Amino acid sequence: MKIGITNNQYPEQRNILVNPENTYINLKKRNIYYFMNPFRTRVLKKNKVFVFLPIPFLATKKPDILHLFNEVAITRHKWLATFETELPRVLPVAGVAKHENTELHRLIPHVLKDNCFGLIAISEATLNIQMKLFKHTPDIAKRMREKTVVLHPPQPLFCQQKLPRPLGKxxxxxxxxxxxxxxxxxxxxxxxxxxxxxxxxxxxxxxxxxxxxxxxxxxxxxxxxxxxxxxxxxxxxxxxxxxxxxxxxxxxxxxxxxxxxxxxxxxxxxxxxxxxxxxxxxxxxxxxxxxxxxxxxxxxxxxxxxxxxxxxxxxxxxxxxxxxxxxxxxxxxxxxxxxxxxxxxxxxxxxxxxxxxxxxxxxxxHCPSRYIQQLNDIYQRGVTAFRLHPPQTAN
CATH class of the missing domain: 3.40.50.2000 (Glycogen Phosphorylase B;)
Structure with missing residues (x-):
């Protein structure tokens, strides 16, 4: 399967880039906000936004799905996101409660759309924070929860048994x-x-x-x-x-x-x-x-x-x-x-x-093979839905 990603740093390596049978297409420099965020933060003195908005007509290889980390995709393409705290992720604005942040409310509809077919919280603690964010909007909380699963990251074993402790220090x-x-x-x-x-x-x-x-x-x-x-x-x-x-x-x-x-x-x-x-x-x-x-x-x-x-x-x-x-x-x-x-x-x-x-x-x-299978199951649901209801344009 061809998976579109927007970075290949440590979080992606631990949570997304886990299956050697997949092809991963890095769309980092095909994201409008890759270029916009430096302008926003340095010139406009505004917060960075955690969004993938594809540059039209630039993609040469089209992924089957997008899998993002801590980002929201503004696209017709099928996508899912793994997140470690909240999604949408927004930085604080002085004097504004997080649940009243205008950037949060701008991005929520994109997460609730059908082409966002899954959210993966990396822990129960993450899910707790996510649900707390939407406690003032029960309908949104319900719809977010329906999309969300908790999936702890995989971890390969480096030894099969604890080495006996030698005498001494x-x-x-x-x-x-x-x-x-x-x-x-x-x-x-x-x-x-x-x-x-x-x-x-x-x-x-x-x-x-x-x-x-x-x-x-x-x-x-x-x-x-x-x-x-x-x-x-x-x-x-x-x-x-x-x-x-x-x-x-x-x-x-x-x-x-x-x-x-x-x-x-x-x-x-x-x-x-x-x-x-x-x-x-x-x-x-x-x-x-x-x-x-x-x-x-x-x-x-x-x-x-x-x-x-x-x-x-x-x-x-x-x-x-x-x-x-x-x-x-x-x-x-x-x-x-x-x-x-x-x-x-x-x-x-x-x-x-x-x-x-x-x-x-x-x-x-944290078995890596079991994690890959669980991730593949989520991907297959997204691909199946994509084939049944293809977008008019797949940016």
Whole structure:
């Protein structure tokens, strides 16, 4: 089947470009908004729009269907979209409630048309946010829900069983490009506090930290960002304790090997749309301690890992409304990390049990061949409908 896409970046690779038997046609530069968005944002100072509007008569190869990520298609062609938060996706406008956004209401009719034959939410948390967006318009909510399925992304296995844990140090790994948003500071604080409290010794741990320390902005903190003294303290702690080994980045093959040879993954993230690195750790038999935001409780259940954190809002995210709230949640994350780490040091066999359960859940819930079949079933429904009711013009 020929599938039209509008990008081939990480989200598309994980959710759309999954079947080697399909032909994928990248229509990125055949989209009017590929050229319009830079003009809108730089000259008009307006928000980017997440729309595919094909340039007429430019296409040489015509796809059977379009499969977009986070975008709405304005076309007569059959299309579907996978999305991670909401669809239509619109950026906030100061002083305007999201459900009253004029761009949202401009795009809703295109999603409700018959040629949009499917919406794929990547998690139950995503579906929850989508339905919440339309709670003021029950009829639209009903029609959106009828089009929507939840389909978690596929994940290949990198090992068939958890490697036996050798005697010696507990091997921990944190990996997050945005070091501070992903919870790197909380990992450093938890471990260094346990060392200072003499509850553990440096000789018991090997902690690999992968991430950019220069990426300090934390979107979850909004206007309540940490100060220079905080960042300096975290980086001093990393240098002070020999159990910490920091690298800014690591290529994917080496990172997968690191996961496979680690006892435990750490991702006490402040904000996360899904958590693909959790799937990668689990597929290497590495159970993970995560926070409880968005999809993380769905993909990191108690039998396969540990979920920690604080109170969530209606979007299953953290709401930081003051410096005190930020610090209170940080302390909750740090305290929970400390408790789990002490539990594991006391009973190291638990990482073996949860690592094996993590592999099992990847096999059962993220099987690539099953995902391809589910996607093909959705595609076939769209193609069949297309043949029964062909558009007058297929832009």
């Amino acid at each position: 507990l091997r921990l790994v944190f990996a997050g490009n945005e070091f501070y948003r992903k919870g790197g500071a909380e990992v450093v604080l938890a471990i260094s506090q346990l060392l200072e409290e003499k509850k553990i010794d440096e000789s018991q741990l090997d902690v690999q930290l992968i991430g950019e320390l220069s990426k300090r902005h934390n979107i979850a903190h909004r206007q309540y960002q940490d100060n220079e003294a905080f960042y300096r303290d975290i980086e001093n702690r990393i240098q002070r304790y020999s159990c910490f080994k920091h690298q800014s980045r690591m290529d994917n093959a080496a990172l997968m090997e690191l996961f496979r040879n680690s006892d435990l993954g750490l991702l006490p993230t402040w904000q996360e749309t899904y958590g693909f690195s959790v799937l990668e750790m689990q597929s290497n038999g590495c159970p993970v301690i995560t926070s409880n935001v968005r999809a993380l409780p769905e993909i990191n259940p108690p039998e396969a890992g540990w979920c920690i954190g604080g109170t969530l809002n209606d979007d299953r995210e953290y709401s930081i409304g003051s410096v005190a709230e930020r610090d209170q949640l940080r302390q909750a994350l740090v305290n929970a990390l400390k408790l789990v780490l002490l539990e594991i040091i006391e009973n190291p066999g638990i990482v073996q049990q949860k690592g094996e359960a993590a592999i099992t859940r990847i096999k059962e819930q």
